[in-house]
Amino acid sequence: MMNLKEIFEKSDEDRLVLPDFQREFEWNKDAQKRLLSSFFVSIPIGSLLILEGKKDDFLSKKLCFAGETIEPTEECLYLLDGQQRVSSLRSTFYDFFQDKHNWLNIWEKMYSGLRNRWFLKIKPDNEEEDVFGWRMLNFKGLKYCEPSDLINCFEHRYIYKRKSTDWYHPGYKLYDKEGKELEGSRLKNKLAREAAKMGLVPLYSIYGSIKTTDKQLHTYVLEKIAKERVEELQAEVEDGKIDVFEIFQEIEPDIEEYIENNEIEKIRDAWSRLSAKWSESVNKFLVGLFEQEIPTIDLPSDQISRAIAIFENINKGGTPLDTFDLIVAKAARTKGERSLSQRISDYLEEEIDLSEALTNDLVDKVPDKWDSTLVMTIDENKITKTIKNQYLNLLSLFSHVPYGEVDKLKLEYIKRAKIFELTHEQINTNTNITLKALTRACAFLQIRCGLIDIKSLSYDLMILPIAYILKNDDVYEDKRALARIEYWYWSSLFSGAYRERQNEQCIKDIKNLFEWIKGGENKFKIRYENILNDIGYSDKTVLLRKDQEHNIPKAIHNGILQYILSKQPVDFLPNAQEKLRLNAWEIGGKKIIEIDGNKQTISVEDHHICPLGTVTKIGETSKKLRNDKKHILNSILNRTYISSIANAKISDKSPERYMKYVMDSAQWGHYLPIKMKEIFEEKGKSLEQKYEAILENRYNMLKRAIKEELDRLEDM
Known part of the structure; x- marks a missing residue:
């Protein structure tokens, strides 16, 4: 076992290195986010395979750096398996660009996928879970959280080689009134103000707080965020929007008495303690991440062949069970039923009738029968992953909430915990209606939206609003209703509505689309103006390749x-x-x-x-x-x-x-x-x-x- 602090220290000392034959760093940002989400909630991220050796055993590379050999310590540790995980964690928590005069040299040597600065988005949006207790300044830890609860809490900013006008960029400079460049705590204070405005806590300064007693940037940011939130809470208390006791019931139960007696000093102290306790508790949690232990498989250098066998077993062994497999196993508890996966495959291969409303606008060659294999729901005799995942999400929605009661739909119903709650009776009872809705959605996407292969769907979760609505036979036969679904689809796709927080957007869209089809307001009109005009995503400069910072998604x-x-x-x-x-x-x-x-x-x-x-x-x-x-x-x-x-x-x-x-x-x-x-x-x-x-x-x-x-x- 080694904790994260020990891993970083050994890397700092060039004692933990990569053998030169190791592959390149390959993980994308989503994979790095998933790792961080698991690490933050103390879910095991797998063992590291380490070979104990000497510096001359192999040519060596430093973690996170491409194509540059180094000379490790005489007695060293070669990381054989775990490079992607350790490099991702190191680039998140370690400030490679802290030397403002040498950052560009470091930048040149690093893997491009690691040239980022990572942040914790501490302020939740309206419908997001408040995992860090910002709303009431009451952080109780992440003991009961799942990785999916945190996936939207991590944001990165790519460090561009020449652009240095953003506050988080290592080349960014600030000057005082005399024109002298700000440094040290004065600079950190200014940067913290910008970070706090965005609700972003720098993760890259946390390791620095372990190595020195100097206050680091993330601490400044947490304190400023807490101070701003206190001012907001005070205003909400004055406006009668929140009960002051609800805020202070744990930290200062006598607060109402202080207010009643107009004890200004005690009230001020209580607010200060609230601010300090929250920022200190979040800071303590972040620093405590470095004590988290990661299992290691340690081998002496004379067992290199054994190391290779273990490595192959780790990477080529049996595929671990996923959520779908576990639901299939649970469904088998109902006696007399065929395998759930076989039933799903059979259903997907059956032809369905295409409604006239669905095919009405087609130019000649109008099909009246269709089956979902035309959109590759089954590939090489296996159910496509997209279909498996959206079957589970839709099954959970239909099982937990009666159809049509959209006001009761919640984000949690498409999370793993709620899916696991499904009984075998719910699974088997609701599978056919789920597949009917899902198959109709696939037909809609191919017939009306030009989708050839389900794997090329831009955002998998965009299936859910369509499928949920099309469960209703009357809607499936209603030309006007289908027109509104198509309106939602194109306006959402081309406006960038699903580029972030897709889970929350999906649930919200089900509610709004259902209500619009029932005669309510078109709440998607706001997306109309952003069609092929979402800055940095689908606007003209991006599409004409004039925006050097953003690729065409x-x-x-x-x-x-x-x-x-x-x-x-x-x-x-x-x-x-x-x-x-x-x-x-x-x-x-x-x-x-x-x-x-x-x-x-x-x-x-x-x-x-x-x-x-x-x-x-x-x-x-x-x-x-x-x-x-x-x-x-x-x-x-x-x-x-x-x-x-x-x-x-x-x-x-x-x-x-x-x-x-x-x-x-x-x-x-x-x-x-x-x-x-x-x-x-x-x-x-x-x-x-x-x-x-x-x-x-x-x-x-x-x-x-x-x-x-x-x-x-x-x-x-």
Whole structure:
């Protein structure tokens, strides 16, 4: 066993190192968040495999740093398994950028996935759980919390190489009135003020508080947050919004007597103690994390072969049981029932009737039967993970709250604890209605929203509002109701409504969508103005690759392609006697079509509208550009779905012939600028300027088309 403090100290001393053959750091931010969530609530994060050795046994690397060998201590510990976990924890709690004069050198050597500063979001939003007791300044620890309770409490800020205008950036500078740069406690005090405004407690300064008696930045921030909250609570008490005894019942039970006797000094002291106790208790908890022990498997250096066998067993052993497996096991308690997983698979493979309301707006080739395997709910004879997870969430909602009583729906019902509470009777009784709703939602997503594969759904939880509503047969047959569901879907996706706190947003949307369909207010209208206009997520600068800080989210990339496909666009097939419309359900079903006398399976490719090959005139290759994700031609605005058949047929066209052909196809659902060829042939402009003009034109067309679509759906 080693506690976190010992691990960090051994790394500081170059005693705990990585052997040079270790893989690179690979974890994304979500994986790091999940680790932090488990670590904060003392759930085991797995054992570390450590080989005791000498410095000459292997070339060595320092934790968190790429491609740089170091010389460890004579007697050293090689970390064979656990690099991702230990590196994530170290980059969270250790301030690699504390040297303001050398931070850039450190930045250059670190893995890009670790160039962050992590924060604890201490102030909960309106519907979030107050896990750190901020609302009443009463923190009781996290003994009864689950990792899912904390997942939204962690935020990171990437440290960019050149941008130093943010307060958390190591290159950020502040000056006093005389123009002298602030340092030490004066600087920390100023930075703490900015952090407190955002309710963000720096985690990267916590290890520093163990190494020195100097007050660290996170302590300043906690104190300022507590002070501000005290002022807010005092105002709420004066306004009669909260009972003062409710605040002080544990820390100062005589507070009402002090107020009654107007004992100003004692009242002031009570508020001060409240503030101090909360900030000290949270601070003590954070520092105490370093005493948390992590199991280790320690091997002497002469057992390297044994170490490899253990490593393989850890990483290639049996898959641990997940929530779905445990629910399947619990359902088996009902005698006479077939396996739950088999029943689910059978149901997903059955054809369902598509309502006329669902297919009413389709252009010819209207299916009347459909099964969910067309959207890959079953892949290689296994239920897709997305379906498993949303089956559990929906099953829990239907089991815990009678359908339609949406005011009783709570976030906790889609958490593991409530799912585990389900009895075998509830599971078996409600499975069929859950699957009916879930299957209808999948049909809706493919027929109305252009989804080919359930795994390409931008946000898995967006299935739940659709499925919950479509449990009702009358709604499933109601054209107006389905129009409102589609309005909700596109407005939510393109406005960025699900980019954060998806669990809470999902429950809130079920309530609001249900009420709107029942004749209430359209509470999604507020998302209308943010469609393809959410700053840093879906706005024009992001989509045109002008925003260097933000990549185009996969959700927006997929969403735009799926929106285009939902319009059943005509394929880019040159000289075809009959136009081929691209339909998501035919692509998902791998329909066989006949082209030029040959039968072929229809599939689609994510096609560059302005070909990458055209830029070879300015000295670049298609391969090079394809790998440059920041190049404007790799923007989603330069992409659409066309069939692999069409792609093969037009790939050898010259740029001029290709542009003419694309222009002729523009009217058939791909939202391509009508004057695309003219823009491309315009004199006096560089290729980059022409591309930007074409893609900006397409951005405007898409944005206008989506909004016009929503107007139509709302008015139905």
